[in-house]
Amino acid sequence: MTDDHIPPPSPGAQPTTDAIASIGTSMGRLRLMIGRRFLGNLVISRVGGGMELSHLDVVGTVRRLQATQEATVGAIAEELRVDPSRSSRIVADLVRQGLLKREVSQEDARRTIVVVTPVGQDLLKKVDEVKRDTIREVVSDWPEEDVERFAELYDRFISGFDRRRQQFEMESPDTKGSKE
Numbered sequence: 001m002t003d004d005h006i007p008p009p010s011p012g013a014q015p016t017t018d019a020i021a022s023i024g025t026s027m028g029r030l031r032l033m034i035g036r037r038f039l040g041n042l043v044i045s046r047v048g049g050g051m052e053l054s055h056l057d058v059v060g061t062v063r064r065l066q067a068t069q070e071a072t073v074g075a076i077a078e079e080l081r082v083d084p085s086r087s088s089r090i091v092a093d094l095v096r097q098g099l100l101k102r103e104v105s106q107e108d109a110r111r112t113i114v115v116v117t118p119v120g121q122d123l124l125k126k127v128d129e130v131k132r133d134t135i136r137e138v139v140s141d142w143p144e145e146d147v148e149r150f151a152e153l154y155d156r157f158i159s160g161f162d163r164r165r166q167q168f169e170m171e172s173p174d175t176k177g178s179k180e
Contacts, residue, residue: 103115
């Protein structure tokens with residue numbers, strides 16, 4: 001075995017304190033960028049058309065919700081952790097702009113659901129393009145193997161965080177509606 005090839009750590013190996021601290025520091029930096037809404041603002045600067053960050057949030061949330069359930073104003077509010085009246089106002093604005101439309105629920109005809117229109121789908125495609133272009137730019141000088149490995153590890157990391165979040169919420173029901 002040469003020094004060029006270091007075997008991956010065994011599944012039970014514990015990372016060093018420095019590595020964990022470095023990950024924590026990087027997460028803090030990422031949180032600040034997310035808090036400043038870097039990608040959302042970048043999308044708005046490229047897409048324009050009177051869009052607001054809350055519009056992008058709601059259209060994206062409707063897309064995510066539609067994958068597993070009917071998207072109602074209440075579900076949107078819960079997902080975004082905003083007041084239902086705020087969610088309702090944003091949805092109404094997006095309906096006027098043609099990005100969303102209201103329909104009758106197929107599960108309960110008394111309930112109104114929100115769906116993404118073809119215009120909204122076009123917006124989401126542009127949002128996805130900006131995200132992919134930005135990521136592509138960030139990793140442009142990385143070896144392809146590093147990009148592939150990072151994609152795998154990042155997904156695994158986020159999935160682990162999501163499992164831990166769900167566990168926390170089950171342990172602490174009073175935190176369900178609180179913001180980070």
